[in-house]
Amino acid sequence: MTSAVFRHVRQIDPVAGSDRVADLIIRDGMIQPPEAWARDLPQIDAEGLIAAPGFWDVHVHFRDPGNPAAETRRSGAAAAAAGGFTHVVTMPNTVPAGDSEEWVREQIEDTQLPVKILPSACVTRGRKGGEVADLERLAAAGAVAFTDDGSMVADDRVMAEAMRRARRLNRPVMDHAVVPSLAGAGVIRACPLAEQCGLPVFPPEAEVEAVRRDIRLCAETGCATHIQHISCAASVAAIREARAKGLPVTGEASPHHLALAAEEIPADDGNFRMNPPLGNRADVRALRDGVLDGTLTLFATDHAPHTVASKSNGFLKAPFGVIGLETAVGVTWRVMVEEEGMSVVQWVAAWTTGPAALLGLPAPSLAPGRVADVVLLDTRHPWLVVPDRFRSLSRDTPFAGWELPVKAVKTVCEGMTCEV
Ligand SMILES: [Zn+2]
Structure with missing residues (x-):
C-alpha cells in the first residue's frame, strides 16, 4: 500500500473544481486531509508535477x-x-x-x-x-x-x-x-x-x-x-x-x-x-x-x-x-x-x-478519505514517442516520432503504486 507525502504538487480535482499547489498525503493507500500528521511518511519532492485522480x-x-x-x-x-x-x-x-x-x-x-x-x-x-x-x-x-x-x-x-x-x-x-x-x-x-x-x-x-x-x-x-x-x-x-x-x-x-x-x-x-x-x-x-x-x-x-x-x-x-x-x-x-x-x-x-x-459510478476525486486512485504527470520534460518502448505488445500508432509535452510518471490504483 502506498504511504507518502507528495510535497508541493499541483493538485487538479474536477469534483471540487480546484487547481492548487499543496502537499498530497497518502497513508496506507488512503488520501489524507492536509492537516494529517505525516512526518513519519516518505517525503517526495513533487514540485512542478501535476496530481490528478x-x-x-x-x-x-x-x-x-x-x-x-x-x-x-x-x-x-x-x-x-x-x-x-x-x-x-x-x-x-x-x-x-x-x-x-x-x-x-x-x-x-x-x-x-x-x-x-x-x-x-x-x-x-x-x-x-x-x-x-x-x-x-x-x-x-x-x-x-x-x-x-x-x-x-x-x-x-x-x-x-x-x-x-x-x-x-x-x-x-x-x-x-x-x-x-x-x-x-x-x-x-x-x-x-x-x-x-x-x-x-x-x-x-x-x-x-x-x-x-x-x-x-x-x-x-x-x-x-x-x-x-x-x-x-x-x-x-x-x-x-x-x-x-x-x-x-x-x-x-x-x-x-x-x-x-x-x-x-x-x-x-x-x-x-x-x-x-x-x-x-x-x-x-x-x-x-x-x-x-x-x-x-x-x-x-x-x-x-x-x-x-x-x-x-x-x-x-x-x-x-x-x-x-x-x-x-x-x-x-x-x-x-x-x-x-x-x-x-x-x-x-x-x-x-x-x-x-x-x-453511473462515483466521481474520481482527490478528496480526503478516498482510496488513492492518483496519477502524477510531468509537464516539464517533453518526450519522443518511440513505439518500441511501449508496454503494449503492439506498435500500431500514428504518433511515432511525435514529441509529447506530458507523461505519466506514477500511477496509484486502489492505493497501490505502479512506477512508470
Ligand atoms: Zn468501435
Whole structure:
C-alpha cells in the first residue's frame, strides 16, 4: 500500500473544481486531509508535477481472449498504467465474444493487474446483431455497459429492445455508430492520398446516419446512449442538439480524431487506418469545439492493438484500429490544452469525471478519505514517442516520432503504486 507525502504538487480535482499547489498525503493507500500528521511518511519532492485522480478510459481492446500476440490483459493493463490510467473499460469483441457471465467474470477476477478492469459486455448474442444478449445476467456479473463495438447494432428493433432493458438495469448502451451498408468497403475519408492511391472512401454519412438513429432510439427509450469514437462535424452537431433537448446522449472523442485530419495522413500507412477513419480538417475543428463547449464530455482512446505484421502492408491490407493508451495523455494535452486553451481542470474532467458519469459510478476525486486512485504527470520534460518502448505488445500508432509535452510518471490504483 502506498504511504507518502507528495510535497508541493499541483493538485487538479474536477469534483471540487480546484487547481492548487499543496502537499498530497497518502497513508496506507488512503488520501489524507492536509492537516494529517505525516512526518513519519516518505517525503517526495513533487514540485512542478501535476496530481490528478487516476484517468479512466472507457474504450480499450485487450484482445484477451483471442489474440495474445497483439495484446493480453496483462500487457494492456501495463500500457494503461504507464499511460496514467487506473480504470479501463474493456470491449467485448474478443474471441469468443463477451456475451457470457463467464467472460465478464474472467475480466474482473484478474486482480493481479496494475489497473482496474471494468468490462463492457455484448448488446447481442455473439455480437451478431440478431438477438439481444442476456443483459440482466451480464449486468449482475459485473458488466458496466453494453456494446457490440466493432459493429453497429444495425437492427432498430433489436437496439430499441436492448436500450429498454439496459435502462432498467441503469447501464449505458455504447454504439459503434457506423451504418455498414453506407461504409461499404471504405477505409479512409476523401482526401488527396485517397485519390492518389485509389483507396475506397468511407463517407461521413455512414457515421452521421447511425448517430441520428441512436439519438432517435434514445428519445424513444430514455436509455443512456453513448456514441463511441466520433469523427464527423455533423455528429457533434446532432449530439449538441440532442443534449440541449435534455436527452441522455454522450459522445467520446479519441486522441487520434482530435489530433489528425485525413489531409495530413503522410503515406499509404496502415497505422493511419481506423474505424471510423480520421475526419477532414473541418471535422477536427468541430470535434475540438465539441469538447471545449461540453458537447463531448469525455476522451477515450479506442486502444486497438494489432500485430506489426498485420499493419505493415498499407491501408488496404491492414485491419482497422490504432493503439492509444501510452500516448493519449500527451496527445490530448498538446491539442486541447496547448493548442486550444482548454483549462487543465476541464481536461482532467474529460479523463475522469466524464467517463465515470457515463458509467453511473462515483466521481474520481482527490478528496480526503478516498482510496488513492492518483496519477502524477510531468509537464516539464517533453518526450519522443518511440513505439518500441511501449508496454503494449503492439506498435500500431500514428504518433511515432511525435514529441509529447506530458507523461505519466506514477500511477496509484486502489492505493497501490505502479512506477512508470
Ligand atoms: Zn468501435
